[in-house]
Amino acid sequence: MGAYTGTPTVNLSYEVGDRTGKRQRVLRNLTLVLSTQGGATNVIAATKLGIAAGFLYKADCVSFTDGSSQIRAVWLFTDGTNLYVGDPTQVTDANRGIPADVTGTLVCEVQGLPV
16 A cells, blocks of 8 residues: 555644743644555654654554454554554464554554654
8 A cells, every 4th residue: 555645633632841841742642544554664654643753752552443343452663753553463473563554543642742
């Protein structure tokens, strides 16, 4: 499919700063519709999430659904520049901990410096 080119839906966004008013980071709760994306080659760039490249500090999965009636878990990884998705339903143990392309709706929270 290719890298994520969609526009995430921003569910919640706020800035976190110190007591002197300096902005330190932004936290965003986002909904992304993925179609075979999130793996090592079909990446989700931090800039598409509103985070500066190289400054995506943290990513947490809120929910993921692949069209079935069940919400299931996925892993989220970051190297600071991209967001990667890991699928715990992979067939072999060796594949469960590496980024995988998934199709579905991902709700996640990301933190980093804003673009």
